[in-house]
Amino acid sequence: MIETALHPTPRPRDVLREQLRAVGLALRVPAAATVALVGLVTLLLTAELLREGGRVDFHPEHQMLPSVVGLLLPIAVWRGEARFGAGFLWTLPVERRRHALARVFAGWAWLMAAIALFVLWLLAFTLLSGGSLLAEETLRLLPSYSVRAPGPIDPAAVRSVPWTPQPLLWLVPFTAATGTYLLASALALGSRYPLRWIIGTVLGVFLVGAIGDAADVKWLAFGPSNPLESLLNGPYGLDTLFTARTESLKIDVTLSTGESVVVWRGLPDLGQWAAATLLWIGAGVLALLAAASRHREGRPA
Amino acid sequence: MSRLIHSDPEAGACAVATHGLCKRYGGETALEGVDLWVPDGAVYVLIGPNGAGKSTTLKVLMNLERPDAGTAEVFGLDTVRRGPEVRAQVGYVPEHHDHGYRWMTCGRLLRHVAAYYPAWDPAYADHLSRAFDLRLDRRVGALSKGEARRLHLVLALAHRPPLLLLDEPTDGLDPVARNRTLALLAEHLADSPTTVLVSTHQIYEMESLADHIGVLREGRLVAQMPRDELKRTVRRYRIEVPEGWEAPPELRSAGPRRPGAGREFQWTLVGEEREVTDRLTLSGARVREVTTLGLEDAALAFLPEEVSR
Numbered sequence: 001m002i003e004t005a006l007h008p009t010p011r012p013r014d015v016l017r018e019q020l021r022a023v024g025l026a027l028r029v030p031a032a033a034t035v036a037l038v039g040l041v042t043l044l045l046t047a048e049l050l051r052e053g054g055r056v057d058f059h060p061e062h063q064m065l066p067s068v069v070g071l072l073l074p075i076a077v078w079r080g081e082a083r084f085g086a087g088f089l090w091t092l093p094v095e096r097r098r099h100a101l102a103r104v105f106a107g108w109a110w111l112m113a114a115i116a117l118f119v120l121w122l123l124a125f126t127l128l129s130g131g132s133l134l135a136e137e138t139l140r141l142l143p144s145y146s147v148r149a150p151g152p153i154d155p156a157a158v159r160s161v162p163w164t165p166q167p168l169l170w171l172v173p174f175t176a177a178t179g180t181y182l183l184a185s186a187l188a189l190g191s192r193y194p195l196r197w198i199i200g201t202v203l204g205v206f207l208v209g210a211i212g213d214a215a216d217v218k219w220l221a222f223g224p225s226n227p228l229e230s231l232l233n234g235p236y237g238l239d240t241l242f243t244a245r246t247e248s249l250k251i252d253v254t255l256s257t258g259e260s261v262v263v264w265r266g267l268p269d270l271g272q273w274a275a276a277t278l279l280w281i282g283a284g285v286l287a288l289l290a291a292a293s294r295h296r297e298g299r300p301a
Numbered sequence: 302m303s304r305l306i307h308s309d310p311e312a313g314a315c316a317v318a319t320h321g322l323c324k325r326y327g328g329e330t331a332l333e334g335v336d337l338w339v340p341d342g343a344v345y346v347l348i349g350p351n352g353a354g355k356s357t358t359l360k361v362l363m364n365l366e367r368p369d370a371g372t373a374e375v376f377g378l379d380t381v382r383r384g385p386e387v388r389a390q391v392g393y394v395p396e397h398h399d400h401g402y403r404w405m406t407c408g409r410l411l412r413h414v415a416a417y418y419p420a421w422d423p424a425y426a427d428h429l430s431r432a433f434d435l436r437l438d439r440r441v442g443a444l445s446k447g448e449a450r451r452l453h454l455v456l457a458l459a460h461r462p463p464l465l466l467l468d469e470p471t472d473g474l475d476p477v478a479r480n481r482t483l484a485l486l487a488e489h490l491a492d493s494p495t496t497v498l499v500s501t502h503q504i505y506e507m508e509s510l511a512d513h514i515g516v517l518r519e520g521r522l523v524a525q526m527p528r529d530e531l532k533r534t535v536r537r538y539r540i541e542v543p544e545g546w547e548a549p550p551e552l553r554s555a556g557p558r559r560p561g562a563g564r565e566f567q568w569t570l571v572g573e574e575r576e577v578t579d580r581l582t583l584s585g586a587r588v589r590e591v592t593t594l595g596l597e598d599a600a601l602a603f604l605p606e607e608v609s610r
C-alpha cells in the first residue's frame with residue numbers, strides 16, 4: 001500500500017526547453033570564439049575587397065566549415081557530462097535514451113541557428129560586394145578527364161557550358177552539418193572512448209596499406225584505399241554530402257597550350273546530392289538511435 | 302557466511318524494498334542477496350566499511366546501476382522498469398563531489414534542476430541556499446568539497462522529495478557546516494513527510510535522526526532492524542565458560558569473541574537479554590556481566606573487528 005503522494009515526472013516540452021537553454025549555455029564559449037574568428041575574417045575580406053576590388057558570389061554549398069562544425073559540436077554539447085556511469089544527466093527523472101536524444105536535438109537546433117547566421121553573413125557579403133546570388137555562370141566542362149592520365153589537356157576537349165546554381169544548394173551547409181553532427185553525436189553517445197575509435201580506425205587503414213606496400217601485396221596495399229576513396233569522393237560519398245561535389249568535380253588542369261585553367265569533370269547533380277544526403281543523414285539517425293539505446297532504461301543487465 | 306539479522310518487515314507501507322539484490326563488477330561482488338526494507342517515513346541509516354556496497358545500493362535504487370539479479374522497488378515502483386518515476390521521488394546526494402556541471406554557476410544549476418521537478422519550491426531553495434551560505438554566482442567547478450556538498454543537499458531537498466538517498470551527506474563538511482546540515486535535515490524532516498536512506502561511516506552523526514539501522518558487510522546485509530530493537534537486543538556479555546565449552550548453535554552472534562582473563566571472554570550477542578542469558582546458562586556458561594551498547598557500538602558490532610575498533 002502506498003501512502004506517500006508521488007511526485008510527477010517533468011513534461012517532455014519542459015525537458016526540451018531546459019536542454020535548449022543548458023546546451024546554449026555550454027556553447028557560449030565556442031560561440032564567442034567563432035564570432036571573434038568570423039569578425040577577423042570579415043575584416044580581412046573587407047580590406048581585400050576594398051584594396052583589390054572584385055566581388056563575392058553567393059555559394060554557401062562551397063563551404064566545408066559547417067561540416068567541420070557539425071563534426072566537432074558534440075564535444076561542446078557533452079562537455080562536463082559523464083556519458084557512461086552515474087553521470088549527472090542520468091540522475092534526473094527522465095528516461096535516459098529520450099534524455100540523451102533531447103540533448104542531441106538541442107545541440108542540433110543551435111547548430112542550425114549558427115549555420116543560418118553563417119549563411120546570412122555570406123549573403124550580406126555577397127550583396128555588399130555586388131556579387132550575384134543565382135546568376136548564370138559559364139563552366140569549362142571536361143568530362144573525359146582521368147586522374148590516371150593527368151597530362152596536358154587538349155583545349156578542344158574542353159567545352160563551355162552555361163550553368164545556373166539551384167537555390168536548393170543553399171541547403172547544403174545545413175544538411176552537411178546535420179549529417180556530420182548526427183554521426184559524431186552517435187560516436188560520442190555510443191562509445192566511451194570515441195577518440196580512440198577514430199585514431200584506431202585511421203591508424204588501422206594506414207597500417208594495412210603500409211603492410212601491403214612493404215609485402216608488395218597489391219590487393220592489401222590498395223584494398224582499404226578504394227572503399228575509402230568511394231566513401232570520401234564517390235558519387236554518394238562524404239564530398240557529395242558536404243559540398244554537393246562542387247569541390248571534387250572542380251580541378252585545376254594545364255592545357256597543352258601551357259595555360260592553367262579550372263575545369264569541371266561534370267556538373268553538380270542535385271538528385272545525387274539529395275540521395276547522398278538522405279543516405280548519410282539516415283545512417284546518422286540509425287547510428288544515433290543505436291548509440292542512445294546503450295543508455296535506455298529497463299534493458300537487462 | 303553471515304546470517305541476516307532483522308526484525309520482520311512491518312505490516313505498514315514501505316518506501317524502499319529490495320529482494321535478493323545482486324551486483325557484480327567483473328569478478329568482484331558488490332551486492333549479494335540484499336533484502337533491504339525501509340519503512341515509509343523512516344530514517345534508515347545504512348552503515349558498512351568501504352566497499353561494503355552502500356553506494357552501489359543507492360545507485361541501484363536510482364537505476365544508475367542495473368542489478369545482476371533481484372529486484373528493487375521505491376514506493377512500489379520497480380527501479381529498472383520505472384526509473385524516471387522513481388527518480389522523480391528521490392532527492393539524491395551522490396558519494397562523489399563532482400556532481401553537476403562544473404562550468405555552470407550554482408544559481409544556474411539550481412534553475413536547471415528545478416526544470417526537472419514540477420514540485421520544486423523556489424522559496425525553499427532560496428532559504429536552503431542562504432542557510433547553507435551558498436554563493437549562487439560561483440561556478441560549480443570552483444567550489445570546495447564542503448561547498449559542493451552543500452549545493453548537492455540544496456538540490457536534493459528543494460523539491461521536497463518523498464525519499465532522500467544520501468550517500469555520505471556530511472563528507473567534506475567542517476564541524477560547523479556538519480551541525481548546520483544535520484539541523485537543517487531535522488528541520489526538513491519535521492516540515493516535509495520524507496523517508497531517508499542515508500549511507501554513512503559516521504553513525505554518531507545520524508544518531509539523533511536514525512530510527513532504523515542496516516549493516517552491510519562485503520555486499521551482504523548482515524543486520525537491519527529498528528533502532529530501539531537494535532539497542533535492546535544487541536548486548537555485550539562477559540561470560541566464563543568451562544573447559545571444552547561449545548556455544549549453543551541457536552545463539553546469534555554479532556561479532557567475534559574477545560578473550561578476557563582466564564576462561565572469560567566478551568561476546569556481543571543478538572536477542573532478548575533474558576533469553577540469551579538462559580541459553581548461555583543452560584550451556585554451562587556463567588554470565589558475569591551484561592553491557593548495554595550505544596547505537597554506534599551496537600551497529601558496529603556487526604562489522605569486522607578491525608573496522609569497528
